[in-house]
Amino acid sequence: MATVLIIGAGAAGLFCAGAAVRAGHQVTVLEHMPRPGRKILVTGKGRCNLTNACEPDEFLKHVRRNPRFLYSALSACPPSFVMQLFEQQLAVPLKVERGRRVFPQSDRAQDILDALLRWAEGATILFTGAKSLLLEDGVCKGVELVNGQKLRADWVVVATGGVSYPVTGSTGDGYRLARQAGHTVVPPEPSLVSLVEDGNVCKRMMGLPLRNVELTLYEGKKVLFREMGEMLFTHFGVSGPLVLSASAHIRDMKKYSYRLSVDLKPALSFEKLEKRIDSDFLQFAGKEAKSCLDKLLPASMRPVMLEKWGVEPDKKVNQITRAERRALCELLKAFPIALKEKGDLQHAVITSGGVQVREVDPKTMQSKCCPGLAFAGEVLDVDAYTGGYNLGIAFATAYAAAMHMEERRE
Template structure:
């Protein structure tokens, strides 16, 4: 069996090695000088390999087409991923949120392990850009790269999405899929910072908040709510909570979005009101703007004061119950209107891609073209941060490689 793999990222490397392990002759096409370029920058260079959880938890962290991944996760679970890297000489550690990293904190260790594995199995690497698939009678027969045709019994497309184009993810896989009639769900940035419709965030640029609750509203309907960390930037909002929230915001242009931040999620309104009364009593002879230092970070105080519509120089002992209620509402529902996402080039992953309705979830084979398989981010499946997107790459790559190597000619 002669298998051609297009793309040397996480999914492509896993597919190539798996197919070779199962007796296939494998050729891997990679545009970049080195494989795993996007892997190198994941997890801020540390590589969040996966999440130490069960398959069901992975699915709960996949907002787009989770059911498509049942067979892939059954084939290669988070526990299997961890066992794989341990077996290939990469000790792992589990951190907050069950995120798994190499003990060394070096993504290069993950890439080196995969590269050593595929080379030991005899995978040939060709540093050329694939231009098109070769198709005859609705069956893939090879690829055209660098002006030459390479014959193959099977082709696995693992070219990534359209995020981080400098790593080689330039959307070629969508073009190959269209070549055989696949539907492409329009690619959008996911796990990406959000742009504010205004200037409020700019005033607090650089301020990081921990232990807050972020809720996203689409046309005033709640669509996401999570507890964690976030960051104000010169353009809007960023940080882990915001990146996860962005995965749900898929209809800018046709729908309106705003984010509400609960700055004190540990306190219900009654408890927070007691806290305000206590702080006000402590600072009763101070100006209002000088009485919030125990409650808020310094950079937030002028913004919260303005939004509460209380005179900043009003004496604290003159603040009415209604004004205190306005302040309380601002603290529990700090609202930021969102005009859009940062560009797809800044996104960690792409939402959208090849419609999974046209791909077999049990094998990753195209339903449009015999012998053609897809794996990884090129598919319309994406997840939250925490190692879940790499899990999708490992699992779909493993299943595609296994299926391509083992399936009988039809």
């Protein structure tokens, strides 16, 4: 039996704690926030998309950074294992939605957090922070708490998360501890984040959700991302599942030029959309142009589209030329959104960057720099697109850390 200290009571920390307890270890979890798992409660808009119902090989296709690092961990703890654990052992009925996204049937993230706390029963949770690692001759022997108390342990697992949503407790402490142990930390940046527009077009449609649209992200003329789904106009730009996924493909916005294009009618080819518009225009023949979009678009989008279209609002519909009709089709199939920058880390779903994975054993999550130290979850330089993949990574890396506590003791 090993004594284990886990820093962080989020998804990775609690999952690691439960697995370590079942492996026969004595486990203590340190949490510097007043309550555990606060970030879990805000995932999936409060519903908690806990994994993705796919095979490991398919899962890895959706990992943005360092997917090969996760091969062993995901093989040992695939989504099917996580789903079975929650449903059969922790009594949380699950459901699979569009894109294979897995949610609790109750649509309550609290049910997932409660289940993780049940899974971690047998571990002691101390609500205090870690000031530093106890290092002796290059070996991690425990943790010094913020109050100066020293806790010794055979293993320390850093599962502190990144720096996104700091109000939930992700304050980057894990990076500081990793550096203390000699690790390289890839500078964190926001990923899966809303995008700020260059202009005020989106602001005029603030609060408008779009469903079943196709979003394309361009870097110059190159297509980086294209997918159907949902998005939302905000007071600063765009957000929603499609936008968050697209944001993960963006590199340096000061160096490269990025823009979005929205196909508002992806189910219709350009030719079929033209016929649809011709039919609508016949019905509105005697009316003004400002009325001809009533069947095509939501109310808050019509004045914006009319302005971009460039047709005089008072022009009679039966006077609109063929070229003007084609221009409207082009706008409906490729509504442009200029981009200025990403949203900030405080509002990012996850952090891109973290502990350099070349310095971590991919099978055990143990440090190659400092015996007695391991990592799990978002603190590592591994991240994925939306769809339950990031929580899946947290569970897989946490399980790997818990299952190999005694393999590399020196």
